[in-house]
Amino acid sequence: MSRGSIFRRVMGAEFGRLHPELRRRFSVGLESGEACTGTGVMDRIWHGRRVVRPFLALGATRNILVPRQGRDVPFVIENVPYADSFGRETVSFVRTFHLPDGPRRFDAQMVTAPEGDRILDYLGTHQHLASDLHLTAGAGGELVIRSGEHRFREGPVDVRVPAVIGGDAEVRESFDEDTGRFLIRVRVVNRYVGPLFGYEGSFTAEYADVSRRGVRPGLRPVREEARA
Template sequence: MDDRTPRPAPVSIFRTVMGADFERLHPELRRRFSVGLASGEACTGRGTMHRVWHGRGLVKPFLALGGTRNILVPREGRDVSFTIENVPYADGFARETVTFVRTFDLPGRARRFDAQMVLGPKGDRILDYLGTHQHLASELRFHAESDGSLLIRSGEHRFREGPVDVRVPALIGGEAEVRERFDERTGRFRIRVRVVNRHFGPLFGYEGSFTASYEDVRVRGVRTGLRPVREEARA
């Protein structure tokens, strides 16, 4: 076989769920969302969130509670140093998992917003398990925009603990929207995240930019503290 023959790109959980739509993404986004066990690559993004914000006073107790399990961020800030770690591994149920662990270096104390993404059992959706104990789970929909950017929207949220498996009521739940694009002028990824409650309005969000570096998963491994304390089997 000619070594110059193009080889098919590794199939990540994101490429699987997006299908042909994946090819419409900007090449740098395609590489970032090709991280996985097939590619053998992990991705680390480092940059600055120009704004980390949250909603009115009514939502602060919920953000504070979520912050105890690395769900959302209960503090605000500007020009906040930011790291996102996307590392693939096989979880305790032999499912390919990709971490989305975001660290915000806020004054006084760094805050984390943890998520682990898993391909749904039918291969048609991504399951987003939130926090250190995966008590919250949401379905994510991925879509390539006409300019090559990526739009991610969350669906129904479920709370799971022991025998409990219930839908989170819309009154207290949040709908997330993530927009990520690659800025060729600066060579940086630009991201904007908004979590909104349909009754109370905006809950939490951040926006900024970062650069990405890639590492061999076999060399890097999964550092201590990156995986959740508890894993949830229910899809």
């Protein structure tokens, strides 16, 4: 029996409630042999109050979040499956925002959590941050992703990120049949400070054979983290 992508395995029967185009997009994996590249425009990239800017700037040094605002920003997302150095099936979520002062990246690599009930999202170039992601299908066939616990790992340090400095993320992705485009909205909020960062826009998707295309240099993180 086919096990399917990491997203199908985590969502189970609920995966079938997604719009067919979303089912295909989130079927990328080693079994399907496909990668997906989304190309489009973010209508708006925003960040919260002045107090959050140092936090965003620090994260940007490791390709986590984007400390800039903008409108009508060209955007690319690369979802490429590969086996990481620990043998886990991994799917990249590398987003590049082409802002006027140069490109900014927001990197994530996703694997299935050991329990199989959620996605484990490693953030940044060195995977110092790991977040639990919970996936559900919305009433209209959209994909809804909400973050859970966040953990920080560096050498012997392995700690839960407290809520006072963490962020709760919600991602909503749908497909517009009239335009043939995927619609994306991302919002990250701190429960004490308020909104931290987000973006919204649309893109089209192209699929490619992973065995031919491979994983381009620079897509994988500099350091990979084994701890879940």
